Amino acid sequence: MHTTPLEQPRCSVDAGGMQHYHLPRMATYLLTWNPKNYPWYDLHDCISRIKRNKACRYSWSCGSNKRIRKGDRLFLIRLGKEPRGIMASGWATSGVYPDIHWDEAKAIEGKRALYIKVRFDAILNPEKHIFPLSRLREGIYRRMHWTPQSSGVTISDEVAEQLEKDWSRFLSAIGLETKAISFPEEAEVGETFIEGAKKRIVVNAYERDSRAREACIRHYGLSCAVCGFNFEEAFGRIGKGYIHVHHIKPLSEIGGEYELDPIEDLRPICPNCHAMIHQRKPAYSIEELREILKRRR
Numbered sequence: 001m002h003t004t005p006l007e008q009p010r011c012s013v014d015a016g017g018m019q020h021y022h023l024p025r026m027a028t029y030l031l032t033w034n035p036k037n038y039p040w041y042d043l044h045d046c047i048s049r050i051k052r053n054k055a056c057r058y059s060w061s062c063g064s065n066k067r068i069r070k071g072d073r074l075f076l077i078r079l080g081k082e083p084r085g086i087m088a089s090g091w092a093t094s095g096v097y098p099d100i101h102w103d104e105a106k107a108i109e110g111k112r113a114l115y116i117k118v119r120f121d122a123i124l125n126p127e128k129h130i131f132p133l134s135r136l137r138e139g140i141y142r143r144m145h146w147t148p149q150s151s152g153v154t155i156s157d158e159v160a161e162q163l164e165k166d167w168s169r170f171l172s173a174i175g176l177e178t179k180a181i182s183f184p185e186e187a188e189v190g191e192t193f194i195e196g197a198k199k200r201i202v203v204n205a206y207e208r209d210s211r212a213r214e215a216c217i218r219h220y221g222l223s224c225a226v227c228g229f230n231f232e233e234a235f236g237r238i239g240k241g242y243i244h245v246h247h248i249k250p251l252s253e254i255g256g257e258y259e260l261d262p263i264e265d266l267r268p269i270c271p272n273c274h275a276m277i278h279q280r281k282p283a284y285s286i287e288e289l290r291e292i293l294k295r296r297r
């Protein structure tokens with residue numbers, strides 16, 4: 001039988017506030033909207049749905065990008081005539097799939113385009129507010145080309161991290177917030193995703209922070225805090241430096257202003273113990289799991 005390594009769900013989708021440094025991470029992509037090419041008839045309806053905590057879902061063209069996966073982060077930029085800039089954020093709730101082309105003329109010719117399903121967590125009325133393109137021409141944002149020909153361009157982790165921070169500041173400055181938490185009917189996304197989504201933005205900034213991981217390992221070493229397993233001892237060279245880092249603070253205790261303390265909040269833990277510690281929600285404590293393990297031995 002072919003066995004694959006134990007894997008938890010994608011980072012930060014876990015209500016336990018886990019950090020999985022060795023698992024596939026969420027990626028961030030830029031979707032585009034040019035009103036000249038595609039009228040968004042129910043934009044205002046969608047804005048008010050989000051205000052009322054209702055789900056707002058669309059299929060959105062993703063250009064030729066086939067890599068987008070469920071759970072990836074998405075930002076939508078309005079291009080063409082001013083106002084131009086970031087006007088929405090959301091999450092991919094599907095992988096990429098082909099469907100009838102969004103451009104009517106091409107659809108008539110029988111052409112198809114690639115789409116992802118997106119669930120928006122914030123949409124601005126661009127006539128009133130927009131995170132302007134001019135701001136995306138400053139500082140770290142200059143690393144990225146913000147007016148691409150098509151949707152689906154990757155936003156690098158560093159840029160995405162900054163954008164996430166600035167976007168959330170921008171939203172709170174105009175009295176809005178992202179409403180990722182508010183869609184209980186989104187069964188397809190999975191319960192843990194919804195529970196985790198609220199804090200995901202906050203936590204994710206730390207997940208990308210390899211310094212936090214390093215600080216944790218410097219303090220606690222590379223052996224599992226529960227069972228003591230050490231990958232280098234067991235596997236030699238190929239196990240060197242390998243360990244998961246588990247976030248012990250329950251997600252419910254993480255507030256908006258939460259600052260990660262790598263020594264207080266993180267523990268090195270082997271993938272097996274990591275999987276077991278998250279068998280309960282909220283997760284077991286390190287001590288509880290140690291006890292369970294001891295009793296069985």
Ligand SMILES: [Zn+2]
Nearest residue numbers: 018019246247
């Ligand atoms: Zn964990």
Ligand SMILES: [Zn+2]
Nearest residue numbers: 224227270273
């Ligand atoms: Zn372990």
